[in-house]
Amino acid sequence: MSERIAVKHTMDLAWRYASGEAMERFCADLSDRRIEALRCGGCGRRYLPPRPFCGNCRLRMTERVPVRDVGTLVAWTVVHTPILDGRTGEPRPAPYGMGLIRLDGADTTLNHYLAEADPARLRVGSRVRAVWRPALRGAMDDILHFEVLS
Amino acid sequence: MNVDLHGSIGVAGVGQSGPSAADPRSIPEMVLDAVERALGDAVVRWVDIDAVVTASVDLFDGLTASNVAVTEVIGAVMKPETRIAADGLCAAIHAACQLRAGACRTVLVVAHGKASMAPRAAIEAWAVDPIFLQPLGVNFSTIAGLEARLLCDRDPEAVERWGHVVARRRADAAPHGVAAAVAPEDVLAAPVLASPLTQAMEAPPADAAYAVVLRADGDGLPVRWVAAGHDLEAHAPGDRPLSSRPGLRRAFDRACRSAALAPDAPFGLLEPSCRYPHEEDLLRQVLGAACKSAAISPGGGLYAGDAPCAAGLGRLVDAARRLRDEPRLGRALVHGAWGPAGQGQAVAILEAAP
Numbered sequence: 464m465s466e467r468i469a470v471k472h473t474m475d476l477a478w479r480y481a482s483g484e485a486m487e488r489f490c491a492d493l494s495d496r497r498i499e500a501l502r503c504g505g506c507g508r509r510y511l512p513p514r515p516f517c518g519n520c521r522l523r524m525t526e527r528v529p530v531r532d533v534g535t536l537v538a539w540t541v542v543h544t545p546i547l548d549g550r551t552g553e554p555r556p557a558p559y560g561m562g563l564i565r566l567d568g569a570d571t572t573l574n575h576y577l578a579e580a581d582p583a584r585l586r587v588g589s590r591v592r593a594v595w596r597p598a599l600r601g602a603m604d605d606i607l608h609f610e611v612l613s
Numbered sequence: 614m615n616v617d618l619h620g621s622i623g624v625a626g627v628g629q630s631g632p633s634a635a636d637p638r639s640i641p642e643m644v645l646d647a648v649e650r651a652l653g654d655a656v657v658r659w660v661d662i663d664a665v666v667t668a669s670v671d672l673f674d675g676l677t678a679s680n681v682a683v684t685e686v687i688g689a690v691m692k693p694e695t696r697i698a699a700d701g702l703c704a705a706i707h708a709a710c711q712l713r714a715g716a717c718r719t720v721l722v723v724a725h726g727k728a729s730m731a732p733r734a735a736i737e738a739w740a741v742d743p744i745f746l747q748p749l750g751v752n753f754s755t756i757a758g759l760e761a762r763l764l765c766d767r768d769p770e771a772v773e774r775w776g777h778v779v780a781r782r783r784a785d786a787a788p789h790g791v792a793a794a795v796a797p798e799d800v801l802a803a804p805v806l807a808s809p810l811t812q813a814m815e816a817p818p819a820d821a822a823y824a825v826v827l828r829a830d831g832d833g834l835p836v837r838w839v840a841a842g843h844d845l846e847a848h849a850p851g852d853r854p855l856s857s858r859p860g861l862r863r864a865f866d867r868a869c870r871s872a873a874l875a876p877d878a879p880f881g882l883l884e885p886s887c888r889y890p891h892e893e894d895l896l897r898q899v900l901g902a903a904c905k906s907a908a909i910s911p912g913g914g915l916y917a918g919d920a921p922c923a924a925g926l927g928r929l930v931d932a933a934r935r936l937r938d939e940p941r942l943g944r945a946l947v948h949g950a951w952g953p954a955g956q957g958q959a960v961a962i963l964e965a966a967p
Binding site: 466467472474478480482483486510511512514518519537538539540541542543544546547548549550555558561562563571572573574575576582587603604 | 637638675734743744745746747748749750751752754755758759760761762763766804805806807808809810847849850851852855
């Protein structure tokens with residue numbers, strides 16, 4: 464049974480999210496292929512993407528530490544549901560690989576696309592490297608995805 | 614009002630509307646149905662309700678401050694209402710706090726969710742960080758796939774076991790739920806959602822409303838609310854150990870301390886809010902010996918239908934009914950979760966009256 468009267472409503476609103484100072488700096492650094500984490504002065508944890516506050520220690524973070532663009536695949540999945548890629552506005556064909564990556568020099572993990580979508584070629588613990596956009600522009604998608612090294 | 618702050622809280626009545634795949638009624642109609650059933654079950658009148666606590670989330674309802682649209686049907690006109698924008702079990706915890714504080718004698722708790730109104734995955738994607746994660750298309754099922762991968766990487770038999778767990782839950786849920794039973798091999802062979810999870814492993818979205826009447830001085834009632842705990846983990850999934858649930862551990866420990874229970878005190882019944890089978894593994898990790906002999910989701914749990922924001926209160930309704938019908942089960946643990954990768958965790962302990 465369906466509704467006798469169903470009113471369809473499309474919410475056509477746009478939001479403007481402020482990324483915050485730490486993320487602005489993070490993006491600007493990407494244009495130089497530089498990645499920096501913020502380190503907590505209390506627990507020493509190096510947060511990436513950087514954010515201004517350590518929730519565990521309740522401390523503001525200001526110390527920047529360098530992070531390499533290579534790291535370790537901590538977890539992976541292959542997603543079979545197509546999505547609208549928010550970075551391009553175009554549909555992203557499925558299946559595609561998605562990983563949790565701990566870059567060398569960081570303690571938290573980063574979600575990102577994987578170049579590989581074949582489960583037989585993905586392994587927890589694999590080394591991965593960022594694939595950079597040829598013309599960098601200081602934006603989040605300067606890193607296109609990560610490729611498996613071995 | 615004179616309320617014994619140290620007296621017990623009782624579950625006086627429960628009611629529900631749904632779950633159904635697509636309820637043709639409006640949200641107020643669904644909610645009214647559940648509330649009337651709960652009041653009838655508790656044998657109380659509208660006038661007996663001192664306060665109301667509701668749980669809902671605006672984006673699911675397509676309405677800003679969506680609780681204001683159900684004010685009449687929850688009997689909250691000219692009464693205090695508090696709205697929780699989290700899982701329905703948190704609304705029950707808030708109601709229990711009001712009773713413990715002596716502010717009220719009888720509180721109505723209501724949670725609703727109508728998944729059929731809009732794409733669930735798209736709405737849930739708004740619960741992750743909009744700067745870094747949303748542009749990547751990360752949503753709850755993607756994160757669940759990553760969690761499940763971590764578990765099955767350590768336990769090669771996990772995926773096959775999950776197939777059997779889901780088949781069991783779906784068979785138990787089929788008589789009253791929104792989805793049919795599925796054989797274990799078909800669970801595993803279903804189209805992939807986010808590997809290693811298949812589409813059949815995800816609890817089906819549903820429309821439902823649940824209502825519970827909690828009462829102070831509940832000693833004469835067949836089911837008592839004993840204790841509760843809740844906890845939040847960091848928002849960013851990448852900051853967390855996704856192969857464990859420390860937030861659930863802390864919530865559970867708080868509830869046990871509050872109830873003066875040892876952490877390995879046995880439960881006869883578990884009603885977890887597990888949308889994916891690996892989440893049951895995470896729950897068992899936390900509970901350990903406490904859940905060894907427990908019946909888990911005898912009615913199929915969320916596999917009967919997973920109504921956004923309402924699931925945890927639905928577990929409370931199911932647990933209270935089961936304890937009334939089978940008091941030999943003794944003690945039940947009810948679980949609610951919300952947010953990406955179960956960022957928010959809540960538990961409540963119920964007991965059948967001796």
